[in-house]
Amino acid sequence: MIIKYFKFAKTKVMAVKIFKAPNPSDIFPKTKKDFLITGAALGVIRKPSFNIPLSGPELPVSISKYRTPVMDLLEIPAGEYIDLEGNAITFAGIRIETIIFEASKAKNIVKTAIQGRNGTVKEYVSDQDWIINARGFISNIFNALPINDLRTFREIMEVPQQIDVISQYLNEILEVNQIVVEQFSMPQIEGFRNEIPFTFTASSDVVLDLEELE
DSSP states (O other), X not given: OEEEEEOOTTSOOEEEEEOOXXXXXXXXXXXXXXXXOOHHXXXXXXXXXXXXXXXXXXXXXXXXXXSOEESOOEEEOOEEEEOTTSOEEEEOOEEESEEEEEEEEEEEEEEEEOTTSSSEEEEEEEEEEEEEEEEEEEEOSSSSOOHHHHHHHHHHHTOSSOEEOBOHIIIIXXXXXXXXXXXXEOOOOTTOSSEEEEEEEXXXXXXXXHHHHO
16 A cells, blocks of 8 residues: 655645555466356357247237237127027127136047956047136226226126137137136225226137038
8 A cells, every 4th residue: 555645735735545456366366277268259158059940029919008018918899699588788899908818628538438348448529618717907097997898898798698709819829719708707906996807717619500510
């Protein structure tokens, strides 16, 4: 450490401490040169030795009300049905941008036990319907209850027939275009006014053409 004294005009003499930077070799331990890897070599090591085909970026299907990209959604168009009393009831459509699907499917298999043989003989009959479990949120950008959307969602869930659905996951992957809602829930969350969660369970439905059966 070196101490030098500086004298400024109309000021007192001030002592300034000047520290000498230590030698890097005194801080870092000595390393054998044979094991040193330069930055260029690190770049070669980190680079994979095989080529991965890169596809183009996936584009969002829309932009949400919060100005964030939406990669998938559920849209149920408006429709009409006949109630038990023969009245024509119409319902509005809804667009849900915050939703997650879980899908499962079983097979119809007849198992026959044969005397003198272990196990059973399996006979494949057909596939069962897709069982779709969905959960998400119906939200409002303002701190207010999304009453209109909640009322529309309830009316759609209560439709006593199949409903059309628009979703990339349902339409393109599961090949499901219509569902029948079996049960649903829409509870409140303490402390949240503008977001109401929901869940529903539905099964896939296929339009039956009676002319093909004749």
